[in-house]
Amino acid sequence: MSSAISAKMNRLRIVSMVEGTTLVVLLFIAVPLKHMMDLPAAVSIMGPIHGVAFLLYLWMVFKTVSTETWHKGEIARMVIVAFIPFGAFLNAPFMRRKEKELKTLAPASSAK
Numbered sequence: 001m002s003s004a005i006s007a008k009m010n011r012l013r014i015v016s017m018v019e020g021t022t023l024v025v026l027l028f029i030a031v032p033l034k035h036m037m038d039l040p041a042a043v044s045i046m047g048p049i050h051g052v053a054f055l056l057y058l059w060m061v062f063k064t065v066s067t068e069t070w071h072k073g074e075i076a077r078m079v080i081v082a083f084i085p086f087g088a089f090l091n092a093p094f095m096r097r098k099e100k101e102l103k104t105l106a107p108a109s110s111a112k
Contacts, residue, residue: 002103002106005068005099005102005103005106006099006103008063008064008067008068009064009095009098009099009102011060012060012061012064012095013092013095013096015053015056015057015060016057016060016081016088016091016092016095017088017089017092018053018056018057019050019053019054019056019057019082019088020082020086020087020088020089021088022046022049022050022053022054023050023053023054023082023085023088024085024086025046025050026043026046026047026050027085028085029042029046030042030043030045030046030047031043054082057082058079058082061075061078061079065078068102069102069105070098074094074098077091077094078091
């Protein structure tokens, strides 16, 4: 059971980092290129890439929280950080702590 939890949380962390990276690239590289250097193609390319990464992240969050014990505040945190530049990177330690917590609870929940 704990290896399944580790696998889910690892996938969630990876998708979170991809989503966070695409947001940072979009906001701090593509948008300035569009407005300062008149290169709208940067946003035209990065916008959809980030959009897909964002939707994948939300899907992974809801898929992960639906199968384990998460508090409403933790779920809200996972969604809110997707809107904050560098939020994914600041949220990584929380996800590691949550993984440890879920692993500790796993034997108790499988004993039912």
